[in-house]
Amino acid sequence: MARDFVTNVQRSRWHDGALWFVRHKRDVQASSIPEWEYLRQMASKIKTSAIARSAELLEQFEQNAQRLGAVVHWASDAAEHNQIVYEILHRHDVRRLVKSKSMLTEECHLNGFLEERGIEVVDTDLGERIVQLRGEPPSHIVLPAIHIKKEEVGETFHKHLGTEEGASDPQYLAEAARQHLRNKFLRAEAGLTGVNFAIAETGGIVVCTNEGNADLGTALPPVHIASMGLEKIIPRLEDLSVFTRLLARSATGQPITTYTSHFHGPRDAASELHIIIVDNGRTELRQSETFRPALGCIRCGACMNTCPVFRRSGGHSYGATVPGPIGSVLNPSNDSVRHKSLPYACSLCGSCTDVCPVKIPLHHQLLAWRKEFGKRGLLSIDKTLPMKAASLLFRHPRLYRAAGRIARAAMQTLPRFVFVNRFNLWSRDRELPAPPEESFTQWYARSRKDSGNHAQVNASGYNKNHRN
Amino acid sequence: MIAHSSSRQRILDRLRSIPIEASEVEPIDPSRLVRYDDPVAKFTEILTLIGGAVHEVEHLGQVREILGTLPEFNSARHIASLIPAAVEGNFHCSQVDDPHALATLDWAIVPGEFGVAENGAVWVHPTNLIERTMLFITQHLAVVISRTAMVTQMHDAYQRLRAAGFGSQSGSDFGVFICGPSKTADIEQSLVIGAHGCRTMHVFLTP
Ligand code: SF4
8 A cells, every 4th residue: 555655656745745734734823822832731631630530530421421311332342332333223223324523433344334234324524425435444534535636536426426527626526515415414314423522520522523514413313323432531621621722723723623512411302312432442552651641642633744654655554544653553552463564664753742732752652662562572584683783783883884884885886686676675666875985984084184173064075975 | 221331341440450640630820821912803813714704793783784795695595593683584493393494594693602712713502402403504604792702712711611500501401612614625625615514604793
């Protein structure tokens, strides 16, 4: 997947640019609030404390939600979550379900499960509807269709919604989707939403959207199912102030989402609200002191927008529901063998950590995973052998200098295929820089002699042989 | 749901299996928060930027006058108003009990509780399902608030909600911050106004 994306240079550049644009909007919003860093600190404290107290807070939440007339369910894993959803729908004879954005139901692969049981599931977030019609998973947690071009959306809509052939105007296409989905909203017998925040103290849940789909999908049909990861719990109503100020600014560079809806209990006495609290690996993650802070993630997507690897390789390259830096931290905890390559894709630039609104030390955690894999004996020989060799060289300066001389000479004289071949994964779609004529030590010694006093580190002179 | 209570116990036991120390989180220090000299001006600036329209009026009659200059209002067939003193409306919500009956609604004119200067959002607190559905199903939305009902930022907003008892009721309740018309940028990051909710949003600020 990563390979297809990266080798399509134009698409990779375009994707990179689109995300950088979002990252830039985030910067503008963050700098418009003088207390931005204070808010991040508070968000981090609130989450840390909520994760520590989760048992007590979840019980408090359950009690209050029940008092308001909601039914609270608990699911240990994805299968149990899906079964609970199905049972609720089955009990009400629901054939048509509208869903607003919920990464949790993606994680649980709910759609396929329900469709096999004869229930029509319609994702109503425009981006999610696009990928759903194309039979793809979302490639980003906030911008699900960021990898798709408008011409491709046009083709998909032409095929499924009957829009004009060749049409690619976003306004026209979005209007067509509005009409199509209006119809789905009006005919739906139940609505499912995710949960951005669950308030222990009140028993309410908060859902943030721009499109208004969560609101239409829960106001019209009499059954509302809200699926939440257990880490969504926050203690008090006031805590929302911190998170609502950070979320949309970090996610898309808006001061707040268009709709920030607070649901307390079912919509009326004749309706039902079911809240499903899901574990699916979260309690496991919480056991680890190192990775515990990752549970504080509010799914804003900022770490993806800023990540140079994500921007160039696209969300599908990660082969997991949550991609990007936070995905690379979360996924190995579910399946460390399958996802062990993810923490290595990271260049440790640290930009994700800088933008994260809840101050999750993402790049430190990625490094921690690499150590963890070493401990678990999961490293392959192409990682362990060079590491051992490097360690040997670094411990023996003479050997190191000799190796440097040989490498420089070899790279200048030996043919390219010796270095760039199918055994060297690094060189796929990358070129080696031209080797410098001399090492830094040689250059330093020479410059000192030349100038007769302290060497001025002349970056351009030193880099004269570097192509980039 | 008794059937799933074993998972409930398993999850809670797991969460309690290792004690994690939780430090007390201090309340937000108000002295560190942004203040604006003119919150109404800030509110207007932000909401306008986001695609909403803000009108300062001196009396409710002016709401009707301003709406009357909009082609999308003049061509509207179904108008529901919760503020008859401003706009009379021709769609009488008290006579419907199924929210689907609102499907053809062109305009909704509703009261808001207060505005938030920092982000241009308005808190709307419908009292029943029909009023709630109206906010999202209508093609165009007008919200009327007093310009004296303006808080600086979200901390003040939630304090105000707490003071009003939001979240401590004994039964169902729903409230929403609305900030501008519904929108999407899901097709190549091009902003399109009018996703699933309203296509335009007008806020009227009364004295
Ligand atoms: S890890 Fe931080 S930046 Fe990344 S999605 Fe989560 S909250 Fe946002």
